[in-house]
Amino acid sequence: MSEIEAIRNALCRTHDMPNGPARNAAAEQLVDRAAQTGDTGLLIEALLTLILAYESSTERAKMFVPFAQALRLWDEQPTAFSPDQASRLHWVFKWVTSGMVGHAAIPLATIEHWLAEMRQRYLVAGYSLRPVYAAEHALARHIGDVDRAWKSHHAWLAADRDEMSDCQACESNGQGTWLAEQGDDAGALGAWRR
C-alpha cells in the first residue's frame, strides 16, 4: 500500500474513533504525513479531518490553525479542492465564526472583519447568505446589541435555505430561544413548532 493510500485509510479510521485528544492527535500526525507527500488534495482532506476532530472535542480553539491553512490553500489552489471538499470548507466557516465569538483572545473588530469576509466568500461561492445572518445574529446577541440581533434575525429568516443552512431543527431552536428571550413566548412556540 502506498503512503498516500495508507494516509487515506487512516484518515477514514479517525472518524470511527471516540472524540477527544487521541483522535485529535491521530489527525494531527496525518496532517504532517499528508504534507510530506506533496499531494495537495490529500493535505486538504487531512486538514478537514483535523478540523472536524477538533470541533467534536474540547479542543475546538485549535481549529483556527488547520482552518487558516485550508483557507490559504483554497485561495492559492482552488482547483485542488474536490466539490465536496470546497463545500465542507465553506461549512466550517460557521464553526470558525462561532468559535471566534466564544474565544476571549480574539478581538471584536477581528470577528467583524471575518464576518464581512465570510459574507463575501459565500457570495463568491454562490451560497445563500442565510448562515452569515445567523452568525451575525449570534454575534449581536453575544455582545448585547438587541437592534442588530433583531435585524439579522429577520434577514436570517428572509434568506433562502440552501446546502449551507443548518438543519431546520437547529435553526428553529436558535430562533425560538431568541424570541423567548425577548418576551415573545407565542412567537417562540411558533418557531419551535416549525
Next chain:
Amino acid sequence: MRAHASGGLSADIARLPELEPEIVVAELDASVVTAHLDPIDSADELALAPLLAMARSRLDPLGCDVVVRAFHPVSVPALHLDDRAARHERARAEAEAQANDLWAGILSSLRDTSARARLVLNYLNPLVRRIAALDGDELTGTAIESLYGQSLLMAGRTLKPVSAQSRVPEPARMGHPRFGRAGQPAPTRREGRP
C-alpha cells in the same frame, strides 16, 4: 501498578481503558519528563549559565527551550522533548507566517508562549562538557545547533527546512517541502454535519 508504554499518544494506547477500565492512560508532556530527570548541582548549573543563555538564544527562533539535566545513558548528549501543545504552537506560528493579514492577526492572538519543545542537555555526557568549555560564541552556537539536529533525528523526526537551514551539518538536510503540487481527488466520504 504503573507501566510505561512508548509511542507518543498512540491511538491504540489511548483506547486501552476500553478493554480494562482500571487502566489509566496519561499523556506525558515535555515538562513531566523533564521533571523526572535528575537536576544537576546548583553550582554546576550556575557555571553553565553562559552556555545555556547562548543555547537558548540560538534555538529560540526554532521554538525550542534548553535545559540541563543528568541522565543515562551517558552516551546520549541531548534529548529532544516534544509534546502536542508544542507541536500545535509550531503549526500555529507556521500558519501565521503564511497567512494573509486578517488570519495572521487571528493566529497571532492565539500564541501560546508556554508551549515549547525542549532540548535537554545531558550533563553526564563528555561532549556536552567539552562544548561547555569552548571559547567563542560562534563555535559554541554551532555545536548546540548540531546537538539539536542530532537529537531531532534520534527522536525520529523529519527535519523541516526551517530546522536545517542554518548550520546543522549537511547530512541532516532532509526537509520536505510542506506544500507541493496539486494532487489527486481526495476520498469522498462525507461527514455527519450538525
